[in-house]
Amino acid sequence: MTVLRDQSIPVIALLGLMYLIYLATTRNDTQTDGLPTVNRLFSLEPEIFSRIRWGLGARRILAKAQSKFAGKPYKLARGDMDVIVLPADYITELNLLPAIVINTRKFHSHTLLGHITGIDIVKHTGFHVKVLLNRISPAITKVLQPMARRMSAAISRDLPQDTEAWSTIEPLDLYVKFVSEGVAYILFGSPVCDNPDMVRLCHHHTRNVFTIVFIMRFVPSYLQPILVWLLPSKWSLVKSWNKMQQTVIPEIYRRINQPDNFESEDAISWMVRDGKTPFECDPKSLSKLVGALAGGSTYSTAGLVAGVVADLVAQPELLEEIRAEIRQKHSEVQGVWDKAAFNDLPKLDSVLKETTRLSPSAVVIYSRHMEADYMMSNGLLLRKGQKITVNAGVTSMDAQVYHDPDTFDGLRHLDAQPFRRVDNRLLTWGSGRWACPGRFVANIMAKILLVELLHDYEFQFVDGKRPPSVCVHEFMLLHPFSKMKVRRRKDVLGLKYSA
Secondary structure (H helix, E strand, O other): OHHHHHHHHHHHHHHHHHHHHHHHHHOOOOOOOOOOEEOOOOOOOOHHHHHHHHHHHHHHHHHHHHHHHOOOOEEEEOOOOEEEEEOHHHHHHHOOOOOOOEEOHHHHHHHOOHHHHOHHHHHHOOHHHHHHHHHHHHHHHHHHHHHHHHHHHHHHHHOOOOOOOOEEEOHHHHHHHHHHHHHHHHHHOOOHHHOHHHHHHHHHHHHHHHHHHHHHOOOOHHHHHHHHHHOHHHHHHHHHHHHHHHHHHHHHHHHHHOHHHOOOOOHHHHHHHHOOOOOOOOHHHHHHHHHHHHHHHHHHHHHHHHHHHHHHHOOHHHHHHHHHHHHHHHHHOOOEEOHHHHOOOHHHHHHHHHHHHHOOOEOEEEEEEEOOOEEOOOOOEEOOOOEEEEEOHHHHOOOOOOOOOOOOOOOOOOOOOOOOOOOOOOOOOOOHHHOOOOHHHHHHHHHHHHHHHHHHEEEEEOOOOOOOEEEEOOEEEEOOOOOEEEEEOOOOOOOEEOO
16 A cells, blocks of 8 residues: 555646646736636636637626626636627727738637638738629629529529428528528639539538538547548548649639639639739639638638528518519519519528528627737727627617617618628627628628528528527627428529629
């Protein structure tokens, strides 16, 4: 027994040393700034516990913090980092800051684990943002017809066409496929998007990115580069990155060498035309940028569509009002839809806003990385390197702003700003110069799908209840494995799209 006791002393000492090293290598920024901290039980608590609590209960944590610190900033221990959660009324002042002080792309890369998903390319440039805002968004009118035709064809191909029997589907995964058709066209243009393998690649690429993010955000940062290789989705993501580069890089070279033959309005064509710096003219960098755009945009749009369909199936009378609005517009445009027609559906716009109010794509918004120290006008010092964000529920669930905020009221936003515009009360798209650059494209894609899905198909809940929305870390979406019943309606519209 004495021998065992003597041998246990160095073992205990070694374990104690390992624990101290673990704490030292996994502690987040704990500098004294006078702010209260939420989601950390004690100062030396291993960050893994904060990760798990945040990953499984982000909404509850934010709601509790809001009730305790309403109108005041506080520090959120997310596990992977500490984030300063600011009141929404700070946004007006923050919007005035230049990019050398506040940066959204670095936060975005960190959140989506850019170092292991490959999208850390966005930390180094805002070129893709400029292309989306200044080139792709103004060209929506030109690209709408071919994009909508592809998405509509995918609906007809992948949804059951029987008008009598009900079929069971997993809606979120199907809607990701439909959105991938539009995303492939917007990003790559012809002939790349004509390859079914590239459309499937967009679908699988996005799914792999988020699978890795959802799982690996529970893992300590220093273990992520190692343990991620245990996930099949990591190996699949590596293959999709390689396949994308093998296909896209030669196409970029062709467009560089034959500029007169490529007049399309897709992202890589505009990047080739607008590139100025060596980085912006590098085909490998451009292929990574479009891959990052595919990975970051597809699920949010598909999740929005899934949420709207589920909310309207739960409100049959409202669904009929939306169908009547669609039929009326269809008659007005004589069956040929253009951007103006899709943007003139006020009831559908209102439903879109209500769905995002109750089930936003993320429970935190306006997430930024501080590039320099900045003293707020109220005396709060935001330090270089800190991360800041805003609780999405602060205004969206405020009873002083919305009557009975916990209840879905699809028409409560009829007199509000259109869905595609930045709304400083709801903040679906963020705010300021770095509001979501893809919002105009996402808006039109969602409406293309919703007009056809809501009018030409009937849906039922499998067990009579709306499939649940789940919150994993800060991300909210319809449960990925939820099911719904669907069948085609007999009185379909026969949609056409204006060139």
